[in-house]
Amino acid sequence: MPGTQQTQFQHEAVPTRDAATVMLVRDGVTGIEIFLLRRVKGMPFAGGATVFPGGGVDATDAAATVTWAGPPDTWWAGRLGTDTETARALVLAAIRETFEECGVLLAGPTPDSVVANTTQYAEERQELESRKITFGRFLEDEGLVVRTDLLRPWSHWITPVGEPRRYDTRFFIAVAPEGQSADGATTEADEVIWQTPSAAIDQWCAGGSMLMPPTWSQLTALSEYRSVAEILEATPDIPAILPQIVMDGERIRVGFPGQDGYYRSGGPLPF
Template sequence: MANEFADAVPTPKDASTVILVRDAENAASGIEIFLLQRVKGMAFAGGMTVFPGGGVDKSDGTAEVEWAGPSAQWWAERFSTDVARAKALVLAAVRETFEECGVLLAGPSADTVVADTSGYSASRVALENHELTFSDFLKQENLVLRTDLLRPWANWITPIGEARRYDTRFFVAASPEGQVADGVTSEAAEVRWQSPQDALDHWRAGDSILLPPTWTQLTELAKYNSVADVLAVEPEIPIILPTLYRDETTFRIDFPNQDDYYIPGPHPWAARPAK
């Protein structure tokens, strides 16, 4: 196969994705991950099963908020970027998680977290509709951004050749006790909590579509037995830029440790028709 996309290279947009984890009720079952199936027909990843997340807004870069936890400088070092960009990425991670599933990594003080987000439903809709900035929301509710509840996890860039490209930083976070992750967003057709292995089995059976970054994170998280184990990890975070190839019959994305992604099965990437 040959790469046919060298002349079409849109600049990737910064994005943040948060992998919410919780301990399964049965300790022997390990951890569970919150997943959304995106609405079909969306411009990017329509119909795919993903973690909560989205693009960085301009307001994320200019936000002035009360910040608890690791500094923007610390985040910049972990994600190999500058301080302003790191700050925007962290703000986007917390904002998108709240917009997409109602989980809010913020609290009345630097060592507390909101126990119930249902009272913020109107603000959540306003945020999703870009009628309210996240910094204004936090100020109105006297909330502190809890960056210490997040952990840096990975960095993937959409392959050259895709019409929409994102430079996405992945975070992990424990779902706060008392808060309920839901699917009350215009972008989700379905949501579910699944163990990483169950999510991979669901995909392998052809019941969901996982893009390489999502598949890779689930494969990695399947190694851990508890949320504490996940949060204790300090992973290396290389920039991963997969390569998109196309011939007369299939698209193929090459990325690190991909072999099991292409095992025979009904999942769509086994034989995706060319456009």
């Protein structure tokens, strides 16, 4: 911005925690739609923000022994830019968090099937969210195979240095399975909605929601696709993006690739 000096906002870096976020998509009447939830206000991280389902990797994700259908963990490690153990934990966390936060389960009784209706697992879903049972135990008890082939790696964002909670987050794409219904039956969401990427951005521009830079960036990228089929054909590069918190005059801003479009849009700032 002319006439102002931008300086990096210096703070001691706290360690990052691996996390996984899933952009659940479907074809709608006016284009692709994405499942979004508004986090409960007052939560320690991103309270009140509109986000995709997701969360931190749990220790039990890395330790889980599951029946795995899809690319091997070596393939996932290559695409996610990490080791096989971390890649496996990230993929399982993505599938677990999607089930916990919106009731969509990317798993089935066989390697080529998907559960048709997840309401039968409502009690187990609550127990998973409250950490009374592990995801691995749930899958084993129900005889389910995780369908990692239904996930696509998409992007990689790291929370800026200076934030009190920091996540090293991989974003995935998944198509909503036929017959399953995404819902808001989670303690972490105030509201859920299916929206086109453009509608979600327009709502934010009008002050009706709060989008953090990674969420806005993913919505902006996905708004270029006309159908789910086009998304699934894409193989995006996945560089690690580490935004920088900077002082722009008296305002705190976040510097990241594509930031000009974010600030030109006129939506509310995340800080």
